[in-house]
Amino acid sequence: MFKGMIHKGSLSALAGLLAVMLILPYFMPRFYLYLIASILVMALLAMSLNLVVGFGGLFQFHHGVFYGVGAYAIALLITKTGLPQWICFILAPFAAALAGLIIGLICIRLRQLYFAMIQISLGSLLWALAFRWYDFTGGDDGIHGIPMPDILSGIHNSYYFILIVFTLSIIALFFILSSPFGITLQAARDNAQRCEAIGVFVKRHQLFAIVIASFFAGVAGVLFVVLEGSVFPDLLFWVLSLEILIMCLLGGWFTFAGPIIGAALMLSLRSFIGMQTEYWTLILGIILALLIFFLPQGVWGYILEKVKPHKEAVVEREA
Amino acid sequence: MDTASAYGLSELAVQLLVGLSRSMILFIIAAGLSLILGVLRVPNVAHGSLYMIGAFAAFTVNTVVGGSLGFWLSLILAPLFVALVSFAAERALFCHLYEREHLMLLLFTFALMLILGDMVKLFWGVEYKSVTAPDILKGSVMILGQPFPTYNLFLLVIGPVVGFGLWLFVNKTRVGKISKAAAVDRMMVGALGINVSWVFCTAFVIGCFLAGLGGALVAPTMGLTLGMDHAIIMEAFLIVVIGGLGNIWGALVGALIFGITHSLGVMLLPQFAIIFPYVAVVIVLIFWPRGLLKSVW
Numbered sequence: 001m002f003k004g005m006i007h008k009g010s011l012s013a014l015a016g017l018l019a020v021m022l023i024l025p026y027f028m029p030r031f032y033l034y035l036i037a038s039i040l041v042m043a044l045l046a047m048s049l050n051l052v053v054g055f056g057g058l059f060q061f062h063h064g065v066f067y068g069v070g071a072y073a074i075a076l077l078i079t080k081t082g083l084p085q086w087i088c089f090i091l092a093p094f095a096a097a098l099a100g101l102i103i104g105l106i107c108i109r110l111r112q113l114y115f116a117m118i119q120i121s122l123g124s125l126l127w128a129l130a131f132r133w134y135d136f137t138g139g140d141d142g143i144h145g146i147p148m149p150d151i152l153s154g155i156h157n158s159y160y161f162i163l164i165v166f167t168l169s170i171i172a173l174f175f176i177l178s179s180p181f182g183i184t185l186q187a188a189r190d191n192a193q194r195c196e197a198i199g200v201f202v203k204r205h206q207l208f209a210i211v212i213a214s215f216f217a218g219v220a221g222v223l224f225v226v227l228e229g230s231v232f233p234d235l236l237f238w239v240l241s242l243e244i245l246i247m248c249l250l251g252g253w254f255t256f257a258g259p260i261i262g263a264a265l266m267l268s269l270r271s272f273i274g275m276q277t278e279y280w281t282l283i284l285g286i287i288l289a290l291l292i293f294f295l296p297q298g299v300w301g302y303i304l305e306k307v308k309p310h311k312e313a314v315v316e317r318e319a
Numbered sequence: 320m321d322t323a324s325a326y327g328l329s330e331l332a333v334q335l336l337v338g339l340s341r342s343m344i345l346f347i348i349a350a351g352l353s354l355i356l357g358v359l360r361v362p363n364v365a366h367g368s369l370y371m372i373g374a375f376a377a378f379t380v381n382t383v384v385g386g387s388l389g390f391w392l393s394l395i396l397a398p399l400f401v402a403l404v405s406f407a408a409e410r411a412l413f414c415h416l417y418e419r420e421h422l423m424l425l426l427f428t429f430a431l432m433l434i435l436g437d438m439v440k441l442f443w444g445v446e447y448k449s450v451t452a453p454d455i456l457k458g459s460v461m462i463l464g465q466p467f468p469t470y471n472l473f474l475l476v477i478g479p480v481v482g483f484g485l486w487l488f489v490n491k492t493r494v495g496k497i498s499k500a501a502a503v504d505r506m507m508v509g510a511l512g513i514n515v516s517w518v519f520c521t522a523f524v525i526g527c528f529l530a531g532l533g534g535a536l537v538a539p540t541m542g543l544t545l546g547m548d549h550a551i552i553m554e555a556f557l558i559v560v561i562g563g564l565g566n567i568w569g570a571l572v573g574a575l576i577f578g579i580t581h582s583l584g585v586m587l588l589p590q591f592a593i594i595f596p597y598v599a600v601v602i603v604l605i606f607w608p609r610g611l612l613k614s615v616w
Contacts, residue, residue, distance in 0.1 A: 059422075106601075110608050113362065113421075117560040118604045124553055125597040132591050238553055242364070242429050249426055279441065285433030289412065292427050296419070 021163055025156045034227070037159045039267045040166045041223045046247040046259035047173055048216035053245065054253040055177060056209045057189030059116035061241060062123035065103070066214035068236030070096035070221025072130060075143045075231040085149050089222060096218020097211050099126075104210035108203050120238060127236040142232030152226055162223050169219055174256065176212060185209050246288060252298025261300045329463035331586070336462065338582025339575070340471035343478025344537050346574035348551060349558040350485055350567050351529030357502045357565020358522035360421065364428040365408075367552030368435035369401050369527045373534025374543050375443045376400045378450050381538075387453030394535050401531025402524050404435075409523045414516055432548065440545055452539040470539060477536065481529070485567055488525070498522045502565055554596070561603040563610030572611055576603070 049063040073095035077088035107119045130137045152158050176182050188195045188202045195202050251262030273280040355363045380393035452470050459466040489495040501508045501518050509515045558577050562569025577596045584595030
């Protein structure tokens with residue numbers, strides 16, 4: 001299904017976009033640069049979620065936990081241990097992947113809503129720990145002023161770092177999804193029974209997908225710390241998890257780039273409507289309701305449908 | 320509240336009773352959620368917001384009418400107002416989505432939560448609100464030589480009453496029986512010539528009424544703030560899940576587990592009290608992944 005996306009036109013368009021992103025800091029005000037950087041962080045998080053929800057068909061309702069674990073891992077590693085900082089940067093996503101493995105192992109035995117619920121309860125457990133363990137995690141205040149390497153100081157440097165890591169991560173996600181593993185994952189989403197029958201260990205595939213998604217959520221968590229320099233328990237709260245689900249919906253499930261569009265829409269809406277009125281969640285709620293009614297395939301899904309009215313445009317999920 | 324050793328047996332018993340009375344509010348809210356989950360099969364994320372609206376509406380009734388009459392009226396009017404809001408939302412929007420995928424329904428209730436949350440901010444403002452209980456429920460009574468708040472005693476009475484009423488509705492009325500049948504096989508119920516859409520509407524409105532009642536009941540026990548919807552909804556969900564989806568008695572069992580483990584946590588490790596119920600939920604779900612009692616689906 002990704003064959004259509006790699007043709008020359010879109011590849012050069014992507015290269016052009018990347019070039020524009022690279023020169024942005026030279027004429028963009030700090031505010032917009034910060035906004036774009038936070039969009040990239042959220043987009044990576046939403047894409048990692050889409051790997052399991054859109055392509056894996058799992059009810060990953062508390063994906064924010066892995067993002068929070070990644071962020072807290074790097075914050076704690078830097079402030080509490082004497083490890084060199086670059087090691088902390090590498091270890092933190094693995095901590096998130098480990099959390100994904102443990103939570104995934106418990107959840108994967110169940111299906112659909114039960115899967116979602118046990119994940120939410122495990123995630124809430126971690127949230128409550130971070131919220132209350134003042135000595136270790138800073139409690140509801142979180143940890144602020146996390147020291148970062150000099151090379152990442154200033155919005156320009158952190159913007160470039162985030163852009164590079166984001167680009168590498170989505171390339172990795174792209175190859176994972178178009179690999180035999182990714183194809184099998186989608187096959188298991190569409191018909192798990194048939195997959196089992198031809199000898200695919202569906203649960204193990206899905207667990208592996210959760211671990212990969214958690215890893216990239218952890219990467220997004222690290223990027224968040226690079227951008228903000230602080231962590232707080234809201235990163236692990238279920239509201240964030242639902243928000244990223246909505247980003248996937250806004251952009252379009254079952255499309256590769258959808259979550260990026262969704263994250264960009266949501267964060268820009270938040271900052272621009274938030275400047276005008278304090279009732280931005282009301283407006284977001286209305287937009288969301290309208291989308292559910294009129295554009296259930298998401299913005300990007302809709303565009304793909306219009307541009308390429310063939311069957312490969314949007315992979316329909318069997319009901 | 321210092322250390323566990325400072326508690327005698329009677330303190331322990333009273334502390335458990337406090338947990339039990341907190342369970343009753345959780346039970347009322349979770350029972351409503353469970354009814355909606357059982358019949359419509361939708362996790363209603365907006366349930367917490369409806370609970371919040373119930374609490375704020377109770378505040379309004381209390382300030383407009385005043386006195387103990389205001390309190391008793393608020394127990395009726397606030398849930399009715401919530402039921403009206405949910406009826407409007409269901410008939411205008413939600414009922415058109417029943418054929419869609421479940422994830423869409425869930426996200427729609429999330430959209431509803433965002434809208435309702437800001438509506439509360441719009442109508443009631445951001446200030447902290449509080450409701451006082453009527454004189455008859457103020458103060459405390461002595462139980463085992465320990466003071467026990469009278470209002471909690473009232474909650475201990477009203478919880479089983481609501482539970483019994485709900486049981487009567489589900490098992491003894493025609494609508495209740497139909498909604499039970501619709502929970503099991505909605506196609507068949509439709510084939511029998513029953514308007515399933517209206518059955519869903521009834522179940523949804525009754526469930527939301529219970530959320531509003533929970534809000535009205537909780538109002539005198541805590542300060543009303545805008546974040547109270549986020550705090551309650553996850554607890555209510557977990558209660559419903561450990562009890563067994565759609566099972567009203569399961570909601571009771573789950574609420575008891577939640578309330579009692581929380582009050583145990585307050586005694587043993589006050590700092591980590593909120594972790595105890597979550598640990599209990601994880602343990603229950605590891606051993607009984609489908610909940611303690613039989614779920615409807």
